[in-house]
Structures are given as C-alpha cells and as structure tokens.
Amino acid sequence: MDPIADLSMFDLTLWTFVAIAIWYMVFYFRALLRYRQASNNHGCQQPPSITQRDPIFGFDLMLRLHRALKRNHRNKSIVQLFSSHGLTFCAPSSTSTKFYTIEPKNLQTIFSTDASSWGVEPMRRFAFEPFVGKGIMCVDGKDWEHSRTLIKPTFARAQITDQHLEDFERHVDRLIDLIPRDGSTVDLQPLFSRLALDASTEFLFGEALGALKKIGFSNESSEFLQAYNYGQYVLGKRLHLPKWNFLTVDKRFQRSCRVAHAFVDECIARTQRALRGSQGHDKTRERYVLARDLVSQTIDMKDARNQLLNVFLPAHEAVGVALTNTFFNLARNPRVFSKLRQEVLKAGAQGKPWTFERLKGIKYLQYIINESFRLNPSIGTNTRMALNDTILPTGGGLRGTSPMYVRKGDVTTTSFYALHRSKDVFGEDADIFKPERWEGLRPPPWSFLPFGGGPRVCPGQNLALTEISYALVRIVEAFERIENRDPVMEFVEVYKITTDSGNGAKVALFSERR
C-alpha cells in the first residue's frame, strides 16, 4: 500500500502547511536564541516596545503611521510616540525589529562612527533602479563611494558659492517679477517650486527648464517633469509594496522611464558636443554644471545618466519646500519679517553685490533659516537598515541607558522633526517659531540635523543654504511688509520625500515701488 497515494489533495496541502510552519518555527526560535545570547554577551537590552496587537508582522505601527499620513499628521504622531515611550523605542515583529530613536549618541553611531553597518540599498534599490538607475540615493558601500566621488568636485564649496549666485540671481529676478506688489493674495509655494526647478535643472543639466519664464507653467507643460513626477510616484509605491515588478510596472511607468532617460541622454550628448567645441577656451568663467563634470570624468554615459537622475531626486524640490516653509512662518510672524528687512537693508547699504560671505554675515537671517529648518525640516524622517549585526550604544532597558543589539535586517527610523523639538535642547517654548532663540544657542552635536550628518550628509547643503539666504534677502529688500492670507494658522503637513505645507504659503506682500 502506498501511503502517499492514499492521501487526499486536502491532506497533502495540510501536511505541507504543517511542515512549513514547523520549519519556520524551528528557524525562528533558533534565530531568537542566537540573538538573545549575542545580546546578553554584550550587556544589551531591548528598548521599550510599543503595544502591538500583531506581534507576528508588526502591522500595528505601520497602519497607525499610514492612517496618520492620510490625515496629514504623520510627524506629529511620531512625536507623540516619542513623548510616551522615551527617546528610543521599538516595534518588534517575528522577522525584524523597527527601532525609532532620536538619542544623539545613537544618531552619531548610525550616521557616522558605524555608518558602514547601516545602509539604504536593501530598502531602496529594487524600488529606484528601473527609473533612476544605480546611483547615490539607492546604493551602499563601494557603489556609493563611486557615486559620491563622481559628484563631489561639483559640489565643493569654493566652486558653487559666488559663481553660482550670479546664475541664481536671474531666476530670483523672475520670481520677484511674478509676486504682486499691491498686496493681493499670492501662494508662494508654486513660485518657489518653479524657482527650485529652474535652479536645479541649470545646475545639474546645464539648462534651466524655464519654469519661471513660461506663463501658466505647470508640471504638465514639461514632458520630462510629467514623466519624472509619475516615476517618483511609482517609486514611492515600490518602496512600500512587496518586491514584485508586476505590482507597479505599467505602461505609463515604462514610458515615464523612457522619457526621463531620453531627456538626460540628450543633455549629456549636448554637453559632450559643447565640450568638444570648447577645447582650449578659457574655463574660468564657466558655470558649474554637474553634467559637464560627469562627462569629463567618466566614459560610461549610462553611469552619468544614473548619477544625474539620482541627484535630481533630492535636488529638485528641497529648496522650494524650505523657502515655502520659511514664508509660512514669516507670514505668521510679521515682526520677524520687519526685523529681517531692517538687518538686510543695513547690510546691503554698501551697494555691493551679495556674496556667500556677506549673506552668512547677516546673523538674523541665519537664525530665521535655522528656526524654520528646526520646526519644519524639509526631510522629516530618515530610515536606515542594518547591513550586519551591530550595537547601538544607548536606549535599551527600563532606564533607556543600556546598549541595544541590532540584527542584520533591523531598521532604524530617525525623526528629525521630533529631534528638533527637544525641550531640553531648544527650551520649553520649542514648539513655537522664535528665531531669537538661536542667539548664543549651539545645539549639542547630533541634535540639529536638517541636512543629515556623517559621510552621507547632504552634499547640496551649502548650495541650498546659499540659495535660500539669497532668495530671502532679495524678497525682503523688494517688499516692505508681509501679511498672512491663510485662515488656517497651523502647519498642515503633506508627507512625500519632503514634508510640504499642505496649504502652501498664502501671503500678501506690499511694496511702495509699483
């Protein structure tokens, strides 16, 4: 008698399930035992854990944050979690643990001293690669070093400051022309977004998109932008769904990839032609363009395209978002706008052109920018995955001071938004906009990180700060007074790669000069 032949289809399926469940449990308990042993050997303890109804997949927290995102208060929900659990907490599941930490010692470890143990590739590469290829935003290790080395020279401070300001000036002139001078209501958000687009396309591809020049410009009027926005939307979905292409790859996504690639390939070809034509010319007055530097450094044009598309991802929105958030705050604090105007007029009285150093010299301007980045950081959270078993120095145990053992595949999320609202660092009134708090304030290391930190710190930091400072200075020079025109006073967050203002920055600006 053949026992297998006697089994019904139902029995077979049942036994297969039982066998898989037993195999999984053996695997799970062995891994748990190994983890407990390693953790004990290093004196590590778990941090407080959030209460979960689903300990197997840990869906509770995911659902909670997803609901908060839909209601536009994801950052605020994370702050609430930190206030009820302390500076570090976790959400364990049967496969991995998600750590949430804003403990500066842990941030220093993740982003700097043990940065090689933490990466983004396992989370991002599958999602990003079909669209932006292999580049700085989605790789780790040697591939990341390659990307960072390729883009580094263009970003070097000396190259992008005053020379870059001369190019940026034209865009800001256009922006100011588009702001009504008679005090009628204007939403600055779409204007700042176009400014950021023009500046970033000029810096990366050598030619501005002309978003501020074209009347009625919208994302739909540029085929490249339309494709890029759709690609970025799909990329966001791919980050959260299982790694199966059929879930996200549709005809429109494939077409968006083709359009974006063709746009950048054409810009590379144009750069190559220009480079061949300019041999022997004086290069000292040339603008700094990432495409040109990449083409001169590498012969692999697909690599150059990938690097450009990767850098465009963080570059094209962040400055616009930061300026919108700053004006959101200025509109609600017209006293700060007036005080800044006085400081700017004083500093500008010599009539010399604005330079990086002169902008940096206006202390109150720097306080306003810091304060706005503190309260409304353009990038609200940052997530890294452990690439091997490692240890975080603090946050474990009942008192939250023991080290914590982290297994390969565990994930940490840092909320810059929550970090920047620490009452211990920024004072009891940390929730309000008060640029004066920066007078004499030097936040301890790793407690103010609008641009991240360590080897993966934002390479565009100086460029972005110069652009933000210059645009602010020019606007307060041109307008005497600001008025808020938004009936909703609180910041309604829209959470994308950046954290945008859901209600924009609706203001009225008044100028005597018509």
Ligand code: HEM
């Ligand atoms: C207000 C403006 C900006 C803010 C607040 C900002 C913020 C950040 C932050 C927090 C990171 C770190 C992400 C991480 O650790 O994974 C980052 C990375 C990056 N940013 Fe920015 N950024 C800004 C503007 C720019 C601009 C204008 C560019 C380019 C022109 C740029 C290019 C990059 C690149 C390429 C990375 C990846 C660096 C790496 O992984 O090595 N950013 N940015």
